[in-house]
Amino acid sequence: MNGAQLTLDILKQHGVSCIFGYPGGAIMPVYDALFESEITHYLCRQEQGAAFSALGYAKSTGKVGVCMATSGPGVTNLITGLADATADSVPVVAITGQVPTALMGTDAFQEVDVLGLSLAVTKHAFQVTDVNELEKTLHQAFEIASSGRPGAVVVDIPKDIQISEVNPQLVLLESSSLPEPSSDSILAAKQLITQAHKPILYVGGGVALGNAVEELNFLAKTTGIPSVSTLKGLGTVDPTDENYLGMLGMHGTKAANLSVQECDLLLAIGARFDDRVTGKLAEFAPHAKVIHLDVDPAEVSKLRKPDVSLLGDFKHSIPALARGLAVRTEVDAWRNECRLKKAKYAFEYTMEGTEYEQQIDARALLHRLSAIMPNNTVVTTDVGQHQMWVAQHMQFTHPQNFLTSGALGTMGYGLPAAIGAQIARPEDCVIAVSGDGSFMMNVQELGTIKRFNLPVKVLLIDNTKLGMVRQWQRLFFEKRFSETDLSDNPDFIQLANSFDIPGQTINRAQDVEQGLQRMLQSSGPYLLHVKINEDQNVWPLVPPNTANQAMLEG
Template sequence: MNGANLTLEVLKRYGVDTVFGYPGGAIMPLYDALYDSEVKHYLCRHEQGAAFSALGYAKASGKVGVCFATSGPGVTNLITGLADATADSVPVVAITGQVASPLMGTDAFQEIDVVGLSLAVTKHSFQVTEIEELESTLHKAFEIATSGRPGAVIVDIPKDLQLAEASSKPVLVETQELPVAQTDSIEKANQLLRHASKPVLYVGGGVSLGNAVEELRFFVQSTGLPSVSTLKGLGALDPQDHGYLGMIGMHGTKASNLAVQECDLLIAVGARFDDRVTGKLDEFAPRAKVIHFDVDPAEVSKLRPADVTVLGDFKKSLPKLTTEVDFSVWRKKCIELSEETGFKYLANANNPTGNIDPTSMLNELSQLMEQTSVITTDVGQHQMWVAQHMKFAEPRNLLTSGALGTMGFGLPAAIGAQMSRPDDCVIAVSGDGSFMMNVQELGTIKRFNLPVKILLIDNTKLGMVRQWQRLFFDKRFSETDLSDNPDFLQLAQAFDIQAETISQPGEVTGALQRMVKSENAYLLHVRINEDQNVWPLVPPNTANQAMLEG
């Protein structure tokens, strides 16, 4: 067995049967080993597509995503995807080929300093220098990628080590269990909860990562606490609960932002007080004490000091957070606020404006699709419309680039999601700017005959940047015009993907139905007016109650 075969053997031991990648010179021995392997490799059309497919696969399934790339440009192309995975705490293991050991450090063809390049964007980076270390390094990579707060790990393997004779030996890898929160921290949290009269639960992506959705929902159900979610937390809270006020922050609902600004206790669970959530930090939840549940000590009191910190496994700590206090008056106030200020939808069939309203369309899609469907998004206005106007039964049904905000995420992530959940409907909601960033992955859809659906919302603009130019840059629309977009129908057809274009409100319902019922890949191209904007919007460095509402 050589190093390449051993690498695939270790992957199999971790239950990896699907990898995404792109071959090249320095990783040819690994691709040669793949030729006879049970591990199924999906050839993407760009290494960034492979990284995002691995990410989508991991996010939609809860498994580890694995991607392969060659040295030099192969690795540089992976980097954005790995940065995205680390920023959003997604377990991804990237295996990269490196030039042969004697050539390393000589500026050889397609050589790049992978470790130096990756330190800032991965949870950890390994370069294997001895064949005896290969197996233990791969084990460590899986352990690090999945433990604690997950992230991306690179294992860089020189070509000569992929070819070197290797033998598999039992390896003892230290596994790290999540710490259990200290009893006194939970007792302090319970004390604060007992003395609160207006508490709000602020839920982030960590709840899903910690597999604690059930525990969280039980807590909400038993206490009646009003709740808000970050972009990454969407799906963790029960969307049917009237006390759930929606997304918080820059494009959050009016009710969620106002409730948090008024609350006297903010219970953050797996959330990190990101600037897109808090608005002007000094004026965020100004009267609230803070209880912060997290697994990463570095996130606690990083931006907003916590009065009580509960560090450890949410599955074990959340059930111990209890109270007998009746919050029904506060809950009722929040629900009334939510009902008064909630989004109103104009049925597309009755829309007399002549322009398709994307918010109503996405709300309709949310009701029309199976609850097991997976939505991926790119980044921009359409992403915020999805977050505002669609409901998700569980966090794994919404895949979006939250922390890094990477355009081009949606299409390859949908491909990965479709591989991990072949029986579920996967829909990539995209904008005309983002879609073109990884459009080459239509080739992957064609190659594997994937039934991925694409809802392309086209305003012929870089809409979010344009919205900011309108609001904050005196309507100087610098470099945001995309009116020379390609013919998206012809583009889809070039990849054997069925497609249709709609531009009238009356066409929406039928087109959405045709898309979700299609057994094959389908591109629904929706033309919208360029002046459709995302509301509410809290201007940068402004307190969240001072939202603009269009």
């Protein structure tokens, strides 16, 4: 076989059944091999769409997502998606074409320095210059992408390597194993837990990546310790747990933020003390001792030095920590205090003032959608106000059911990620919640939905503004609304119809129920276009460089 055929053969060995990509000159031999391959290729309408579809596939399943592009602009269009995957620790392998090795370094047509471009935003990058190294390199790419802290890996394959003959070898790679925390560290952590009177579980996205959702919930229920979640951790803790306080941070719930600020022990599990979570770092959980569980040693002590660190596989470290612990009566008063905060500061889904009587409250809309959508629905978002409303007002039964761009905050993520999730989970309902600004960034992927007849639902929340930027301009830039007006948006229903996607527009509160039901009951793709008031903002909000208890509430 040649290098292109070998590439697809290795992908099959790793259980790859689908690829998201876009062809071009330097990757053409692989696409020629695809013509007779059992692997299904999903033609996206731009390479960034392919990368985000691979992310959606990976995040909704826990498997490695695969995307593919040609050299030059094909690779540069992938870069944002690869950066997003690495920032959010999502396992993705990108296969990229490159000009023939004899032309490399000559500024040949569509040549770019793939290694130079990608090394800064990937977990690792390879460039294959010997066809006999191709097999081992591809195996390494999958191992690196999925092991430890996952991320994106690029394999750049020059065109002459793709067409060169090669004899496949049986390549055996040693699987990397995660360390296990020492018994002394476990004992020290347990001592802190048994001494604490106001403990909090601070749950991040790493728990789901470590396939330890059940273990985390066992720890929470065994100890009765109140818990909070990061944006990427949503869905990890059982949302019906009476001790779960919701998301913390810049747009976190008041109960979560106040409780964390008052706690005397913080158990950070798969979380990294991100600035959007901590607010002013020096004043974050100021009275708390810290136990930090993680798989990545680079995260421990990076921003907050823990009193005890447990480095290793959550499948082992969390049960080891939970073993022998129980609900302590000494924490009863704290539990009751947290529950009272949760009840006292719960969101209310009404809008005050006669001017809003007939208008749609985005928060109430999403809260209602959460209540009536199928239990295993996958919800993707873009980035902005709608993203924070989803995080605040919807509940998820598993972290693989909520897909969003966390660390990089990439607009244009939601629609292609929903495509990847729908392909990965064809029996489940998939809803892309987007804003009118974000939706236009990868709107071309409606063509992918049409071609493959994917039943993706799009809930488009439209305030004719770049809402989050405008909210900050209102609060911190003296209402100088610079370049946030989108009042010349297209007719979104007509746009969807041009891709044979039905839909409707609603702008009155009384039409919300009917609109949501029609969207959910549609057997194919559907666009529900929801017009809201441009002045509806996200609350609470912790201003930058401010402690989390100093929330603005509108």
